[in-house]
Amino acid sequence: MPSKGATLELAVLGLLQESPLHGYELRKRLNLLLGWTRLLSYGSLYPALKRMLRSGWINEVTTVSSSVSRRQRIVYQITPAGTEFFTTEITEAGPAAWEDESFNMRFAFFSRTDANVRMRILEGRRSRLQERLDRARSTRGGSDRYVTELQRHAIDSVEREVRWLTDLIEAERTAQDRTVADRAPDRGPLTSPPKTAVPNTAVPNTEIS
Amino acid sequence: MPSKGATLELAVLGLLQESPLHGYELRKRLNLLLGWTRLLSYGSLYPALKRMLRSGWINEVTTVSSSVSRRQRIVYQITPAGTEFFTTEITEAGPAAWEDESFNMRFAFFSRTDANVRMRILEGRRSRLQERLDRARSTRGGSDRYVTELQRHAIDSVEREVRWLTDLIEAERTAQDRTVADRAPDRGPLTSPPKTAVPNTAVPNTEIS
DNA sequence: GTTAGCATGTAAGGAGTTACATGATTTT
DNA sequence: AAAATCATGTAACTCCTTACATGCTAAC
Numbered sequence: 001m002p003s004k005g006a007t008l009e010l011a012v013l014g015l016l017q018e019s020p021l022h023g024y025e026l027r028k029r030l031n032l033l034l035g036w037t038r039l040l041s042y043g044s045l046y047p048a049l050k051r052m053l054r055s056g057w058i059n060e061v062t063t064v065s066s067s068v069s070r071r072q073r074i075v076y077q078i079t080p081a082g083t084e085f086f087t088t089e090i091t092e093a094g095p096a097a098w099e100d101e102s103f104n105m106r107f108a109f110f111s112r113t114d115a116n117v118r119m120r121i122l123e124g125r126r127s128r129l130q131e132r133l134d135r136a137r138s139t140r141g142g143s144d145r146y147v148t149e150l151q152r153h154a155i156d157s158v159e160r161e162v163r164w165l166t167d168l169i170e171a172e173r174t175a176q177d178r179t180v181a182d183r184a185p186d187r188g189p190l191t192s193p194p195k196t197a198v199p200n201t202a203v204p205n206t207e208i209s
Numbered sequence: 210m211p212s213k214g215a216t217l218e219l220a221v222l223g224l225l226q227e228s229p230l231h232g233y234e235l236r237k238r239l240n241l242l243l244g245w246t247r248l249l250s251y252g253s254l255y256p257a258l259k260r261m262l263r264s265g266w267i268n269e270v271t272t273v274s275s276s277v278s279r280r281q282r283i284v285y286q287i288t289p290a291g292t293e294f295f296t297t298e299i300t301e302a303g304p305a306a307w308e309d310e311s312f313n314m315r316f317a318f319f320s321r322t323d324a325n326v327r328m329r330i331l332e333g334r335r336s337r338l339q340e341r342l343d344r345a346r347s348t349r350g351g352s353d354r355y356v357t358e359l360q361r362h363a364i365d366s367v368e369r370e371v372r373w374l375t376d377l378i379e380a381e382r383t384a385q386d387r388t389v390a391d392r393a394p395d396r397g398p399l400t401s402p403p404k405t406a407v408p409n410t411a412v413p414n415t416e417i418s
Numbered sequence: 419g420t421t422a423g424c425a426t427g428t429a430a431g432g433a434g435t436t437a438c439a440t441g442a443t444t445t446t
Numbered sequence: 447a448a449a450a451t452c453a454t455g456t457a458a459c460t461c462c463t464t465a466c467a468t469g470c471t472a473a474c
Contacts, residue, residue, distance in 0.1 A: 005460075024425050033356065036345050036363065037309075041463055046427055071471065073425070100246075110355040136245050146319040147242065153373055154245065157366065164362055214433070233453050253434055255455055280443060282453070424471075435460075443452070 006089070007101050008040075008048050013057060013078055013086040014109045020061070020077035023049060033108050034101070049076060057082030093120040098128040115179075119172055126165040129158050215298070216310050217249075217257050222266060222287055222295040223318045229270070229286035232258060242317050243310070258285060266291030302329040307337040324385055331381065335374040338367050 008030075015021060015029050023046055030040050052058045058076045078086075090106060090113055097106055103125050110118050136155055142148045171189035217239075224230060224238050232255055239249050261267045267285045287295075299315060299322055306315055312334050319327050345364055351357045380398035 008461085022425075023427090032348055032351070032360075036348075036360075037341060038462095042426075043428080043464070044462055050427095071424075104359065107359050108353075108356050111353050132246060139241055139245075142241070144317075144320050147317050149377075150313065150316050151241075151245075157369070160366070160369070168358075217433085231453080232455090247434095250435055251454075252436070252456080257433095259455095280452070420474090422471100422473080424469100426468085426470105428465100428467080430463105430465085432463080433461095435458105437456100437458085439456080440454085441452105442454105443450100445450070446448085 005096075005102070007034075007105050008044065009052055009057070010086060010089055011105050011108075012045075012048065012052065012076075013082050014090075014105075014112075016058060016076060016078040017083065017086065017112070020075045022073040022075045024073075026076070034104055052076075052082070055081075055085075057085055091117055093117050093124065095124070095128075097121050098125040115172065115176055119169065119176075122165055122169050122172065126162055126169070129162050129165070133158055133162070214305075214311070216243075216314050217253065218261055218266070219295060219298055220314050220317075221254075221257065221261065221285075222291050223299075223314075223321075225267060225285060225287040226292065226295065226321070229284045231282040231284045233282075235285070243313050261285075261291070264290075264294075266294055300326055302326050302333065304333070304337075306330050307334040324381065324388075328378065328381055328385075331374055331378050335371055335378070338371050338374070342367055342371070 011030055011034060012026060015026060015033070021029070023042070026049075027040055027042065027045050030045070049058070053060060053076075056079060058078055061075045061077065063073050063075055064070070090109055096102055098121065103121065106113070106121055113121075133155065136151065136158070140148075140151060142151060168189070175189035220239055220243060221235060224235060224242070230238070232251070235258075236249055236251065236254050239254070258267070262269060262285075265288060267287055270284045270286065272282050272284055273279070299318055305311055307330065312330070315322070315330055322330075342364065345360065345367070349357075349360060351360060377398070384398035
């Protein structure tokens with residue numbers, strides 16, 4: 001079975017690979033990682049965790065009093081089965097991986113993805129967007145000013161995303177060439193951002209658990 | 210009641226205000242108007258049409274043989290009640306109107322919206338996006354290269370959209386000033402696009418029905 | 419001591435998709 | 447005559463949100 005969606009489950013597993021977390025904290029991290037446009041609700045997250053428990057991908061450990069806080073929490077940790085599922089799914093670079101949500105999630109875990117899989121996902125995503133552009137450009141028939149403007153803006157946005165992907169693919173490719181040519185340790189791409197980076201004025205925000 | 214979503218229904222009513230259409234054709238136009246990223250399915254459209262029939266917003270007329278084609282179609286036309294509902298909803302410039310889908314739909318029908326309502330929707334949408342930016346910029350704590358890059362790109366995209374809205378607001382404002390000052394007929398904004406327009410190389414596509 | 423934020427859940431429902439079904443008409 | 451496209455629908459299912467419920471703990 002090609003496994004339909006399961007984006008949320010995979011994102012949770014990806015986060016739990018770094019460290020065990022409880023639901024409340026998971027939600028915060030998921031909102032950072034993906035979404036931030038759409039805040040994930042608890043009504044979505046907690047049932048997902050229950051499902052994952054039943055699937056045997058995660059274990060729950062109830063903490064009563066630990067070092068700093070004596071607040072009761074249910075901490076989830078990933079199981080070997082969960083790790084295996086995550087690895088299998090994240091390696092799957094088929095059409096499901098170039099859809100919006102799915103792509104974002106996979107991209108967020110690219111550090112734990114093989115270089116050739118990264119490449120296939122980036123290229124697949126780009127051709128998916130290219131298809132959209134072709135469709136949009138061939139069917140523009142709006143006489144209305146606002147409709148035209150809306151479509152123009154939408155096309156601009158997708159074109160921008162295609163350029164972003166192209167830059168990333170280029171960065172991946174040169175990084176890979178370096179590795180093959182020099183036998184140097186794979187430092188990976190993105191050591192220098194492909195476009196003008198936002199000046200990092202943000203608060204470091206070093207809150208752990 | 211503030212009326213939850215009903216984006217699809219409103220979009221259908223908006224299209225039917227121009228001319229009566231059958232389901233198949235409606236889907237095509239809806240995909241142009243909104244979506245084009247997400248193709249609307251018939252499993253969504255036809256039940257919506259049934260609901261709208263029951264609500265009395267539209268009538269159905271079965272055509273058997275007309276001028277060009279003798280193919281059987283069910284053509285829907287908007288009723289006075291439907292027009293009233295559409296007008297009321299489209300004038301409602303509350304928070305529901307600045308959400309992604311809802312905003313796009315309302316924007317697409319801006320030609321049939323009062324200038325002051327347009328302004329409120331554009332400004333509301335912009336401050337909604339501004340909130341997202343503030344949240345995203347204050348919580349950036351990713352050490353991972355790819356996560357950082359993903360968030361940077363997401364922030365860039367929203368910043369771009371904010372600028373787009375700012376230009377549109379400016380265009381609306383000057384258009385309104387002109388109208389007030391000269392007593393000239395309201396030619397509206399967007400007579401010249403605020404940014405570099407895509408060179409219109411698209412096929413005119415004059416397919417009607 | 420009360421408010422704000424932490425923490426976990428459930429039930430009902432909204433909005434959509436996919437898969438299934440069927441058949442007419444036009445094009446090749 | 448076959449294939450593509452037009453045309454309309456239903457049933458099951460997915461995924462998510464909102465509203466409801468509950469209670470603890472930290473800060474003011």
